[in-house]
Each structure stands twice: as C-alpha cells, then as structure tokens.
Amino acid sequence: MLELNDTTRLTYWLGSITVINGILLSLTSNSIFGRTIGEISCQWRVGFSPHRRTFAIWAVIYTSTFVSCMVQIAGGASQELPTLSWSTMYFWSSAWNTITLWPPIFDREHAYNLGAASVVLIVVTVMACLAIVSERAWRERSTVAILLTAPISLLAGWLMVASALNVAIAWKAAFADPADAIDCGAKTADMTERDYREKRRKIFEDDYARRAKVFSPVPVLLAVLVSGVSVLLPDPLLVVPAMWAIVNQPFFPSWAYGLSLLLLVVAAVIAGLRAFVFEVEPPEALVQLASLGT
Numbered sequence: 001m002l003e004l005n006d007t008t009r010l011t012y013w014l015g016s017i018t019v020i021n022g023i024l025l026s027l028t029s030n031s032i033f034g035r036t037i038g039e040i041s042c043q044w045r046v047g048f049s050p051h052r053r054t055f056a057i058w059a060v061i062y063t064s065t066f067v068s069c070m071v072q073i074a075g076g077a078s079q080e081l082p083t084l085s086w087s088t089m090y091f092w093s094s095a096w097n098t099i100t101l102w103p104p105i106f107d108r109e110h111a112y113n114l115g116a117a118s119v120v121l122i123v124v125t126v127m128a129c130l131a132i133v134s135e136r137a138w139r140e141r142s143t144v145a146i147l148l149t150a151p152i153s154l155l156a157g158w159l160m161v162a163s164a165l166n167v168a169i170a171w172k173a174a175f176a177d178p179a180d181a182i183d184c185g186a187k188t189a190d191m192t193e194r195d196y197r198e199k200r201r202k203i204f205e206d207d208y209a210r211r212a213k214v215f216s217p218v219p220v221l222l223a224v225l226v227s228g229v230s231v232l233l234p235d236p237l238l239v240v241p242a243m244w245a246i247v248n249q250p251f252f253p254s255w256a257y258g259l260s261l262l263l264l265v266v267a268a269v270i271a272g273l274r275a276f277v278f279e280v281e282p283p284e285a286l287v288q289l290a291s292l293g294t
Contacts (some may be wrong), residue, residue, distance in 0.1 A: 015089025016069035022096025023065060033103040044109070044176065045208055046168040048216035050248040052205065057158055057244055064151040065096075072148065084135055084148055087290060091131035092152055095124045106166070114170035121163040128156035132235050133282045134290040138275035139234075153237035157226065161245045164222050213250040223260035227267030233282050234271035239264040 072083040084092075098120065106117035131152050137145035184203045187196040223242055230238040243264050246257050274280040281287065 013073055015084070015086060015093060016072045018093035019065065019069050019089065019096055022093055022100070023062060025100040026096060027062070029100040029103045033107045044114070044169050044173045045204065045211075046165065046172060046216075046218075047214055048168070048218045048249060049165065049208065050245050051250070054245055054248040057154070057241060061151060061154050061158065064154065068148045068151050084145070087134040087292075088131045088149070088152075091127045091134060091290070095127035095131065095155065098127065099124045109173070111170060111174040114166065114173050118163060118166040118170045121159055121166050125156060125159040125163055128152055128159060129229065129233065130286070130290045132156060132233050132238075133286045136275075136282065138236065138272070139279055139281070141276060150237055153235050154241060156235075157230075157238045157241035160226050160229070161222065161241055164218060168218065215251045215254060215256065216249075217256070219246050219249055220256050220260045223263050227263050230264075230267045230271045231274065233286075234274040234280060236268040236271045236275075238271070239268045 083089075102117055102120050102124075105113050105120060107113075132149065135145060135149050135152075137149045184200045191199070223246065226239055226242040230236065243261055246252060246260055246264075249257060251257070282290075
C-alpha cells in the first residue's frame with residue numbers, strides 16, 4: 001500500500017484506469033464473440049464441466065474489480081485512502097488486458113486454438129498471482145489492502161479453475177475421435193451469428209444434461225493445486241472460486257468432493273495463519289518476479 005502525494009497521485013490513478021480499461025475491453029470481447037471467459041460451451045465437453053450458473057462468478061469479479069478501482073481513484077482525489085502499489089496494479093491490469101485475447105482464440109474451437117486459449121488463461125493466472133505476491137495484503141494485516149485486493153484473489157482463483165477446464169477441452173479436441181464432436185448443423189441464411197451461437201449453446205447444454213453423471217478426479221486434483229498455491233502465497237481467499245466450482249459439479253455431493261472442500265477450507269485457515277500469525281513471506285523467486293512490475 002502506498003500513501004498518495006501530489007507527485008504520485010496521477011501515476012497511481014493510471015493503474016486503476018488501466019484495470020478499468022481492461023474490464024471494458026474484456027466485456028467488449030465477450031460481447032462480440034458471445035463468450036464468457038473460461039466457459040465450456042463448445043463441441044468438446046469434459047466430464048467435470050460445472051453447471052452453467054458457476055460462471056456467474058464473473059459478475060462478482062467484474063463488479064468487485066470496478067469498485068476496488070473506483071475506491072482507489074476516489075481515495076487518491078481526497079488523499080484519505082491509500083492505493084495499491086504500482087507493481088500490483090501493473091500485473092493486475094496486464095492480466096485484464098491480456099485476457100481479452102481469450103474469446104477470439106477459443107471461439108475457433110480447433111485443437112490448436114483451444115491449446116492457445118489455455119496458454120492465455122495460464123499466463124493471466126500467473127499475472128494475477130504475481131499481483132497478489134506484490135501486495136502481500138494479508139501479511140501486512142491491512143484491512144483496506146485486503147478489501148482492495150479481494151477481486152485479484154477471486155480472479156486468480158477462478159482462472160485456475162478455468163485453466164483446468166480449458167486444458168482438458170484442448171486435450172480432448174486434440175486426441176478425441178472427430179466423430180465424438182457434437183454436430184450442431186450449419187448456420188442457415190435466416191440466422192444471425194448471435195442466433196446461431198445461442199442455438200449451438202442450447203444443443204451443447206441439452207447434450208450435456210442427457211449424459212450420465214460420472215465422477216471425475218480432476219476437481220480433487222484441482223483442489224490440491226489451489227490449496228497449495230493458497231498456502232504458498234499465502235492468500236485465504238484464493239480457494240473460494242474452486243469451492244464454488246466443486247459444489248456445482250454434476251456429481252456433487254460425493255465423499256471425494258466433500259473432502260476436497262474440506263481441504264480447501266483447511267488451506268484457507270493455514271494460509272491465514274501463515275500470513276497473520278507467522279508473517280510468512282511468499283517464496284523468494286515469486287517475490288523477485290513480482291518486483292519486475294516496479
């Protein structure tokens with residue numbers, strides 16, 4: 001956290017403005033291609049695809065990010081509130097502006113495009129995690145910093161889930177029999193592009209609903225990964241999106257998914273203790289990477 005003065009105020013306003021610019025670009029990209037970042041609506045489906053309502057978490061992420069940025073801009077104007085550090089805003093804004101590449105790449109639905117879309121999500125996930133490392137809000141025990149960085153934690157946590165889904169879809173597209181792809185028929189002359197997208201989305205959802213609900217170990221492995229990252233950074237909020245994704249699994253409830261939720265809760269507690277009680281720093285390698293944004 002930095003207290004603003006006349007010299008630095010405009011510089012740190014720029015960070016919030018750049019993040020907001022990334023949000024607007026992302027919303028525009030989503031609208032043009034009729035996509036929600038990290039979604040699973042395509043001709044290749046995987047067994048651990050969560051319910052469509054799971055992606056409503058983006059509304060929380062977008063809204064909380066906008067509020068956080070506006071609070072920082074207003075705080076800078078009044079000099080009553082601090083703002084996040086420049087390196088935090090650098091990685092946060094880079095994540096939002098980079099993620100706008102995902103919809104047009106994923107939209108092609110070819111194996112190479114899906115693989116490239118996976119890379120975009122993974123890179124953006126790393127950027128968001130570096131923003132968390134840069135600020136270290138939980139270790140500093142700053143309530144304001146924790147609230148201002150909460151959207152970054154939710155973004156990073158959800159992108160881990162979205163990356164896992166996207167990688168699995170890309171893998172299936174690369175190695176599955178083309179005959180397994182869902183056939184939606186050709187676009188007719190009387191259909192707009194948006195109408196055709198909605199038709200395909202409905203066909204995909206109906207097909208997925210008809211399939212037998214089977215257990216997948218991937219959410220369990222994802223819970224282990226997210227728990228480890230949460231403890232490592234440390235950031236207790238990082239586990240929340242993974243928990244949301246697990247409770248929206250088609251095979252939920254199950255004992256394995258229940259244990260996964262328990263693991264995520266335990267990880268959040270440990271992360272909180274590491275940050276608040278023991279004041280543990282993130283690994284030095286991550287701190288050095290985060291310093292590149294300064």
